[in-house]
Amino acid sequence: MTEPSRPDRPHSRWQLAALAVTIGLASASASAQNAQPLEQRFLFGVGTHQGLGGSVSGRGYVPAISVKQMKELGATSFRDDLPWSDFELPGRQLGFNPLLGRLDAQIKANIGPPVIILAFGHHLVPNSTPPTTDEARQRFVNYATVVAQTLAARRPIFELWNEYNLEARKNPDFSIDNYVALARVVQPVVKRAAPSSPFVVGALGDDPGWKWTDALLRTGLLEIADGISIHIYNHCMNPARRTAAEAIERLEAFHQRVAQATNNPAYPIYLTEAGWPNGEAKCSVNEQLAADNMAQMILWSSTAGPWLKGLWLYELKDSGTKPDALEHNFGIYHFDNSPKPAVCSIRDSWAFVRTSLKAERTRPVPGVVLVRSQDGSDVKAALWSDNPTKRFEVRLKGAESNAEVSHVCQQGAGLAPGAWTELSTTPLLVTAKGQAALDFEIRPAN
Missing domain, CATH: 2.60.40 (Immunoglobulin-like)
Structure with a gap:
């Protein structure tokens, strides 16, 4: 006032x-x-779901609409899944096909270097969710190799799995040993096929006390990786903690752990998911606070330093229409593609800092x-x-x-x-x- x-x-x-x-x-x-201006050394992107659900998205994702929305936001990247079971069809046919047509179209729109998630088991490959045997790992390697060869010219960032540590709470096969074993056989083939593409491990979900994180850091896996990724959410915390300030505080704590473990304060970290759901679920926040949080995260990111390689907000649009379904309401746009307050908050804050030389x-x-x-x-x-x-x-x-x-x-x-x-x-x-x-x-x- x-x-x-x-x-x-x-x-x-x-x-x-x-x-x-x-x-x-x-x-x-x-x-x-x-x-260099921030936009030349830092990626700002959003999470999308073109790679899931087949040729027609039940989540309402349409490539042409998504590309238009990302351009409106000023995004320079996006993050999406490339499921093994859709990339390798029966008869070991490896490559893009109609099931992945939406993702293929979005990649070809040249928004910027995409983050491609190499993940999920294959329904025709035993012991593949996650790969726990030499045979299953080799089949995963074959899939990762062809993906890297196909996309090398786009210089994507390859991220190994998605929130692997959260699956470990339900399934002991999702152990650190199995993750490291998979990473150590996938990394060499990806780097040979796409030497300009970073190979990123982690995709760590919520990790109270950093127990999984610390155990992973002790394995030495980061010595062969080009970076580590993390997801940070706080929407189910006490309402007073559902803020960008808390997310930033936790990300900085993660950075300190990684820096100490690698003896490298500039070791690359990718924040590949952060966001706040709206709607009527217990853990939701109102649309204006979500918009403010996202603006604050973007403005802060300009000050983080060379260790932070990018921020991907989750997700571009609502994935459903049920107001009490948490996973339906993370969108920057509504399910019908109408804008939430976050659209202009993100657009304005990114435009404000993207050309900054120092912050x-x-x-x-x-x-x-x-x-x-x-x-x-x-x-x-x-x-x-x-x-x-x-x-x-x-x-x-x-x-x-x-x-x-x-x-x-x-x-x-x-x-x-x-x-x-x-x-x-x-x-x-x-x-x-x-x-x-x-x-x-x-x-x-x-």
Whole structure:
């Protein structure tokens, strides 16, 4: 809420914080000047389901519509399944076929390097879910080899399995030993067939206490892999923890574990799933909070550093229409392809940072996140509250006549010099041309 005539509140230790954000071109280091834009070193994508369900999707996925939606978001990648049982038809016929026509069409649309999941057993191959014998592993190797040969020119990222550790809770065959044994025979053939394609292990689902993660890291598997992937969700946590802040905190903890195990703080990590379901299920969040969380994740990702190779939001569209079915309601778009609030939140936040050359995150006051970045001749700042129950007010100090200010999706009033405006979980975006110093004051709202 804008209150141009409201007097300042009394000062306390942090209730009124004067924050000077000086990120003009003149202060940029030579390395920052020559850095690659974020979009050239980081993939932003979404999860889709073109590879599951055969030639017609029961989830409502249509390649032409999905491609249009991804272009609207600005996505530079997507992640999808390439099931072994659909790629290898009876008679050991290996290759794309009508069952995988939708996935084939989406790959050929050249959204960007896709993440292709090599996964699932084969109904005609004994001991293949997961592969636990030399014979089953060799059949999986044959499938992975032809996939890599077929797609090599697209330079995809190959991800071995999907949430293997979650299956281990129900089936002892999904052991770390079996996973490592499979990875060690698949990796060489994939790299020979597609040397420019990263081979990524993990696809780790929820792992309380990091027990599975730590055990996997002790195997030394990451020495032959090109990266490790993880999925982070918190929608079934206490409502106060269903935030981007919690997801970021856990991802950073995962990064520290990987860095320590590999003795490499820049070891590649791929966040191949993160999202928040809507609808009416117990673990759902409202559409606006999901949109704010996704915007915050994207803005934060610009500050993560070279270890984070990409973020794939789950998923592009709702997979069903039942409001109380959790898995039906993760979409950025509704089942009928109409947009949710997340569409413009994702589009605006990614557009804001995708060309940034350098970015960093600070906390100017408790509960407020500031991402500041350099973008050629532009000076940028994004601010938000990281807790849905805490709101603040912010104002620009001085007369920055060339500053452009808006909330993501233009929600809320603009910010004029000297006027206070509300700061919530919906990020506030500020851009100024030239060597501007963006100075803010921040205070808690009533």
